[in-house]
Amino acid sequence: MTDPSSGVAAAMRRTLASWLSAPEADSRRASLPTVMLFLAPALLVYAALTAYPVLRTFYNSFFNVADLASSEFVGWAHYAEVFKDRTFWAAVRNTAAWSVIGPILDVVVGLLLALCLYAGVPFSRFLRVAWFTPVLLSYVVVGIMWVWIYNYDWGVVNGMLRAMGLESWAQAWLGDPRFALGSLIVTHAWKWAGFNMVVCLAALHSLPSEVLEAAELDNCGWWHKLTDIIVPMLWPTLLNLYILAFIGKMKVFDLVWIMTEGGPVWSTETVSTYVYKRAFNWNTFDLGYPSAIAVVWFFVVVGFVVFFNLLFRRRERMEY
Amino acid sequence: MTSASTTLKPPAAVDHREPLTAALSRMLRNGGLMAAVVLYTLYSALPFLWIGTMSVRTTSEISANHFAWPETFHWEKFRIAWVDSNFAQYFWNSSLIVVSAVAIVTLLGAAAAHCLARYNFRGNRLVYFILFSSIVFPPQIILISLFQVLVEYELYNSRLGLMIVYVSLQLPLTVYLLEGFFARIPQDLFDAAKMDGYSDFEIFWRIVLPVGMPAIATTIILNFIQLWNEFLFAVVLLSDQGSRTLPIGIRAYMGDYFQDIGMIATGMMIAVIPVVVLYAFFSEKLIQGMTAGAVK
Amino acid sequence: MAAVHLENIFKRYKGTAQPAVDDVSLSVQDGEFMVLLGPSGCGKSTTLRMIAGLEAISEGSLAIDTRKVNEVPAKDRDIAMVFQSYALYPHMTVADNLSFGLRRRRVDSQQIAARVKSAAGILGLNELLARKPAALSGGQRQRVALGRAIVREPKVFLFDEPLSNLDAALRVNTRNELVRLHRRLGATMIYVTHDQVEAMTMGQRICVMNKGKVAQVGKPLEVYRAPADAFVARFLGNPPMNILKACIVQGPSSAVAALGGSELPLARWARAALPPAGELLVGVRPEELQLHEVREGGGTLRGVVSAIEPLGAETLLMVSLEGDAGDVMARLHRDVKSSIGDRVGLTIPDEALYLFDAFTEKAIPAADVGAP
Numbered sequence: 001m002t003d004p005s006s007g008v009a010a011a012m013r014r015t016l017a018s019w020l021s022a023p024e025a026d027s028r029r030a031s032l033p034t035v036m037l038f039l040a041p042a043l044l045v046y047a048a049l050t051a052y053p054v055l056r057t058f059y060n061s062f063f064n065v066a067d068l069a070s071s072e073f074v075g076w077a078h079y080a081e082v083f084k085d086r087t088f089w090a091a092v093r094n095t096a097a098w099s100v101i102g103p104i105l106d107v108v109v110g111l112l113l114a115l116c117l118y119a120g121v122p123f124s125r126f127l128r129v130a131w132f133t134p135v136l137l138s139y140v141v142v143g144i145m146w147v148w149i150y151n152y153d154w155g156v157v158n159g160m161l162r163a164m165g166l167e168s169w170a171q172a173w174l175g176d177p178r179f180a181l182g183s184l185i186v187t188h189a190w191k192w193a194g195f196n197m198v199v200c201l202a203a204l205h206s207l208p209s210e211v212l213e214a215a216e217l218d219n220c221g222w223w224h225k226l227t228d229i230i231v232p233m234l235w236p237t238l239l240n241l242y243i244l245a246f247i248g249k250m251k252v253f254d255l256v257w258i259m260t261e262g263g264p265v266w267s268t269e270t271v272s273t274y275v276y277k278r279a280f281n282w283n284t285f286d287l288g289y290p291s292a293i294a295v296v297w298f299f300v301v302v303g304f305v306v307f308f309n310l311l312f313r314r315r316e317r318m319e320y
Numbered sequence: 321m322t323s324a325s326t327t328l329k330p331p332a333a334v335d336h337r338e339p340l341t342a343a344l345s346r347m348l349r350n351g352g353l354m355a356a357v358v359l360y361t362l363y364s365a366l367p368f369l370w371i372g373t374m375s376v377r378t379t380s381e382i383s384a385n386h387f388a389w390p391e392t393f394h395w396e397k398f399r400i401a402w403v404d405s406n407f408a409q410y411f412w413n414s415s416l417i418v419v420s421a422v423a424i425v426t427l428l429g430a431a432a433a434h435c436l437a438r439y440n441f442r443g444n445r446l447v448y449f450i451l452f453s454s455i456v457f458p459p460q461i462i463l464i465s466l467f468q469v470l471v472e473y474e475l476y477n478s479r480l481g482l483m484i485v486y487v488s489l490q491l492p493l494t495v496y497l498l499e500g501f502f503a504r505i506p507q508d509l510f511d512a513a514k515m516d517g518y519s520d521f522e523i524f525w526r527i528v529l530p531v532g533m534p535a536i537a538t539t540i541i542l543n544f545i546q547l548w549n550e551f552l553f554a555v556v557l558l559s560d561q562g563s564r565t566l567p568i569g570i571r572a573y574m575g576d577y578f579q580d581i582g583m584i585a586t587g588m589m590i591a592v593i594p595v596v597v598l599y600a601f602f603s604e605k606l607i608q609g610m611t612a613g614a615v616k
Numbered sequence: 617m618a619a620v621h622l623e624n625i626f627k628r629y630k631g632t633a634q635p636a637v638d639d640v641s642l643s644v645q646d647g648e649f650m651v652l653l654g655p656s657g658c659g660k661s662t663t664l665r666m667i668a669g670l671e672a673i674s675e676g677s678l679a680i681d682t683r684k685v686n687e688v689p690a691k692d693r694d695i696a697m698v699f700q701s702y703a704l705y706p707h708m709t710v711a712d713n714l715s716f717g718l719r720r721r722r723v724d725s726q727q728i729a730a731r732v733k734s735a736a737g738i739l740g741l742n743e744l745l746a747r748k749p750a751a752l753s754g755g756q757r758q759r760v761a762l763g764r765a766i767v768r769e770p771k772v773f774l775f776d777e778p779l780s781n782l783d784a785a786l787r788v789n790t791r792n793e794l795v796r797l798h799r800r801l802g803a804t805m806i807y808v809t810h811d812q813v814e815a816m817t818m819g820q821r822i823c824v825m826n827k828g829k830v831a832q833v834g835k836p837l838e839v840y841r842a843p844a845d846a847f848v849a850r851f852l853g854n855p856p857m858n859i860l861k862a863c864i865v866q867g868p869s870s871a872v873a874a875l876g877g878s879e880l881p882l883a884r885w886a887r888a889a890l891p892p893a894g895e896l897l898v899g900v901r902p903e904e905l906q907l908h909e910v911r912e913g914g915g916t917l918r919g920v921v922s923a924i925e926p927l928g929a930e931t932l933l934m935v936s937l938e939g940d941a942g943d944v945m946a947r948l949h950r951d952v953k954s955s956i957g958d959r960v961g962l963t964i965p966d967e968a969l970y971l972f973d974a975f976t977e978k979a980i981p982a983a984d985v986g987a988p
Contacts, residue, residue: 050462145370148581156387190367213670219720279467290460
């Protein structure tokens with residue numbers, strides 16, 4: 001077994017080399033002006049509105065950007081402050097908890113729903129629509145909906161609990177720091193379960209039916225078919241969904257902003273909401289500090305993506 | 321019938337080999353499954369239904385009983401929301417910005433995707449990676465500087481500015497989806513067109529776009545839905561009340577009139593209807609597009 | 617080991633009027649290698665899957681080992697199946713693939729190890745036990761699929777066109793291995809294929825199916841020599857039997873079949889068995905035709921050579937018969953010299969002539985041949 005670090009570095013070197021190598025001459029060559037004309041508009045937009053802003057944020061993070069005209073060089077001061085910032089760490093904790101737990105909920109529920117449809121429950125076309133619609137709704141709509149659902153006095157959740165005689169379980173779901181984050185996680189999962197369901201369903205349909213029939217002949221009941229055959233064969237897709245969900249939740253802003261704005265008492269503060277607040281809501285108008293936070297978070301997210309990719313690439317591909 | 325058959329005993333009289341308990345547990349499992357399905361469907365659809373009913377009831381009716389079915393359908397609330405509460409303005413802003421952005425990003429993205437998919441050149445994969453990798457960037461990394469940039473170029477608080485930003489936001493996804501599809505178009509089609517004398521641009525316009533229409537349609541729908549619902553950048557880059565997009569408008573309404581639940585519900589329904597209509601017509605394409613690349 | 621008994625089996629699909637499997641009755645004896653042969657769409661795979669329990673039986677009864685199993689779920693029928701695509705579990709090693717079914721059935725681990733070892737030994741899989749299917753060649757995967765069936769020690773083995781994904785050379789080898797395996801295990805095996813060579817070489821009895829119905833059941837050579845109808849006659853044999861339309865002409869002592877200027881004597885057939893007048897189908901296998909110079913006389917066909925295929929070991933000659941009677945293919949010795957455009961004569965030896973009814977296509981047996 002080769003040393004992992006050299007394996008990674010070598011893999012990266014190889015990839016870069018293959019990207020930059022000159023291609024063989026064949027009918028797929030086009031003149032440089034042609035290529036540039038096709039690519040230029042998109043690259044221009046990218047450069048101006050994505051690449052440049054990223055670099056500028058990096059630049060900002062070393063300054064106190066009080067207003068747009070003046071800025072004062074502070075070096076690494078912002079970064080030092082970030083690591084001492086308790087609100088930042090609270091936000092990181094919340095975001096991390098959300099990003100790790102949320103996707104599990106998303107993927108498991110998505111898989112279960114897909115299995116229901118795959119197993120052939122009646123009205124499957126209607127169910128697919130009903131289960132998928134939340135994905136299409138704007139976070140504003142979803143947020144307001146669930147703010148009302150969680151309402152202490154007349155919301156659906158407490159209403160149902162009271163109707164079942166469980167008055168003592170009724171809570172201020174969004175007002176109580178203990179429950180706010182969990183409530184948001186549930187809402188977010190509500191919106192996204194349908195997406196995971198659709199992906200899992202497509203993956204289930206792509207499984208070779210003969211393998212499932214062979215399992216049937218091998219005395220597999222539905223439980224064992226699920227655990228021994230379906231889940232292992234679906235594992236790459238499930239992992240992919242987890243990673244997608246993880247990245248999505250690392251970036252979450254809209255839902256939190258609509259429902260709790262990071263409160264109560266920072267129990268739902270995420271890195272995104274914190275950056276927004278420091279940049280646009282705080283009394284101390286300084287764009288440099290939130291830029292530093294953004295840069296730190298950028299490296300965290302990208303780091304995770306790279307990490308997952310390496311982890312993923314090492315697993316064997318299943319051919320069938 | 322058969323020629324050389326062995327003598328067989330006639331089949332046993334009872335042909336149901338499974339005992340009663342197995343049949344019972346099977347029924348229970350099926351019943352349990354149906355119950356779970358019904359429960360989840362309610363969980364998924366009821367909130368939407370609730371908003372729907374509230375959107376046609378007046379706020380006073382709602383305060384009286386939050387969960388009742390509307391006695392009279394106050395359809396005029398839609399008109400009121402549209403006209404009096406500025407939702408018409410917000411709807412118009414959203415439509416303008418989103419439609420233009422989608423049109424532009426589709427064109428730009430298709431051109432870039434075609435080039436990356438079809439032509440081999442040094443650095444092809446590098447460019448693809450650069451364009452595609454920005455999907456993972458957290459929005460905060462460009463949020464603050466975009467704000468600065470737009471202010472400096474006097475595009476802050478303008479619908480044009482937001483529209484350009486929207487184009488850049490959706491470019492990676494568009495390029496990713498279209499590149500995958502375009503790469504699968506057989507090279508023979510291009511070779512034949514080349515021999516027929518078409519130039520590279522004519523090939524793109526006359527062959528790639530029509531042939532790639534399914535994928536392009538999918539990206540248009542996906543981009544439309546994502547941008548129609550977009551919130552963060554709209555909040556930061558637009559402050560003028562007149563330029564608000566629909567999501568901002570609803571949020572502001574919620575902030576200003578948070579007691580007027582009925583009107584908010586109506587506003588939400590207005591925001592949701594275009595998306596639902598799109599979905600009703602294009603659900604297959606939409607799902608295909610969303611799952612592309614996610615199934616491994 | 618057990619016998620399999622199908623009685624009046626039907627398979628109907630919603631929306632199609634014609635049943636996919638139409639009143640099939642078949643008895644497979646204990647330890648027999650039975651081949652279900654037929655073109656694609658004839659219902660042979662559907663029949664096999666009904667025996668396996670992977671498809672529901674619309675009508676009729678299926679018994680394995682004298683027990684009626686219509687309602688018995690597939691896993692309880694004590695059968696093993698080798699799929700066309702092998703259906704190996706891609707995420708498990710070969711060893712796990714082999715032992716999976718046994719583990720599911722709570723066989724104790726010692727037994728499992730013993731059976732896996734024995735199957736691996738028979739099939740030469742010992743070095744491959746730790747590999748995953750993706751790392752195996754087609755032939756190796758096929759053997760693992762076989763091994764998975766063998767370890768189960770089932771009552772009946774079912775094969776669904778297992779050789780069709782192998783290349784030609786491998787196919788021949790594996791065919792022989794399967795025959796040897798059958799001899800060694802003495803198990804009841806039901807084998808589905810569309811390849812008549814496989815059927816002829818492997819089956820102890822073959823069941824030819826067409827459009828959902830059983831056309832004929834019997835030993836391979838018997839079915840070859842005495843086909844029950846024109847379909848079976850054409851299906852077995854390569855190149856296929858030449859079947860031509862002829863007219864019955866009643867002669868003084870016996871009838872003759874008039875075919876493009878020639879007359880074929882039908883003395884072997886009882887007059888009563890033949891239709892009095894009208895059309896008839898005559899058949900002759902390519903290898904029975906004898907080539908000679910054009911000459912007059914009964915029992916010879918005259919025509920012009922339209923194609924020659926010298927194959928090295930033999931020569932195939934395509935002859936266009938005069939009078940627009942049709943084309944025949946003759947299989948001749950390799951030294952035959954002929955050119956396109958030559959006028960030639962072909963003789964059909966008396967015993968080599970087959971007759972089929974023009975409408976039902978059923979064979980009309982000669983008087984000296986017993987009824988099939």
